[in-house]
Amino acid sequence: MIFQLPIPDLKKPPAFKFPERCVSCGKPKEEMLGISLNMGVQIRNKPVTLEMKVPMCKACAEKERGVAKVTLVPFLIAGLIVGAVVFVPVTLLAPEGTSPQTLNTPFVLGGAAGLFAGILGGTMVEAIVKTLAIPFYGRLVTRRPLTVLAMFSEADQLIGISVKFLRDKKLVQLEFENEDIAREFSKLNQLETP
Numbered sequence: 001m002i003f004q005l006p007i008p009d010l011k012k013p014p015a016f017k018f019p020e021r022c023v024s025c026g027k028p029k030e031e032m033l034g035i036s037l038n039m040g041v042q043i044r045n046k047p048v049t050l051e052m053k054v055p056m057c058k059a060c061a062e063k064e065r066g067v068a069k070v071t072l073v074p075f076l077i078a079g080l081i082v083g084a085v086v087f088v089p090v091t092l093l094a095p096e097g098t099s100p101q102t103l104n105t106p107f108v109l110g111g112a113a114g115l116f117a118g119i120l121g122g123t124m125v126e127a128i129v130k131t132l133a134i135p136f137y138g139r140l141v142t143r144r145p146l147t148v149l150a151m152f153s154e155a156d157q158l159i160g161i162s163v164k165f166l167r168d169k170k171l172v173q174l175e176f177e178n179e180d181i182a183r184e185f186s187k188l189n190q191l192e193t194p
């Protein structure tokens with residue numbers, strides 16, 4: 001279930017209320033995990049963020065802390081392997097420069113090719129691992145931006161919830177995996193059910 005919530009004043013982002021149980025599985029709340037989105041504005045040179053405290057049970061919180069296993073880790077491992085596999089032959093095969101300025105050409109070429117192939121290979125493997133992880137982490141795990149793109153993203157996720165800031169529309173988009181929690185959230189915050 002998806003909600004789009006307007007933020008009329010980016011300098012005063014609203015506080016949303018969450019049901020007092022795990023946002024993912026609905027069990028009693030045992031921990032609070034944070035989501036924060038940069039609003040892209042500043043007050044007294046400090047960036048304004050929208051902070052959410054999301055209730056979770058212990059099991060889901062543990063899963064969330066382990067989610068790097070299916071995102072960052074496969075990306076890095078596959079990226080390194082693919083990068084190395086490409087770097088070595090390209091470096092060996094590239095024509096060696098004759099002048100001191102071009103002596104390093106093979107390494108530069110090999111490095112560039114290895115980096116490019118590593119990012120590409122890592123991204124592909126990460127996408128596959130995420131898809132395989134759906135039964136364990138839920139459907140929203142595939143919504144997480146790929147590691148390469150995460151640093152540019154205006155979104156934040158936890159297991160069972162995905163939050164995105166649509167800056168030009170001044171909207172925050174919340175997506176819940178658990179329909180019951182979504183309905184309770186809607187009531188708590190007096191939203192119209194979509």
Ligand SMILES: [Zn+2]
Nearest residue numbers: 022025057060
């Ligand atoms: Zn849970």
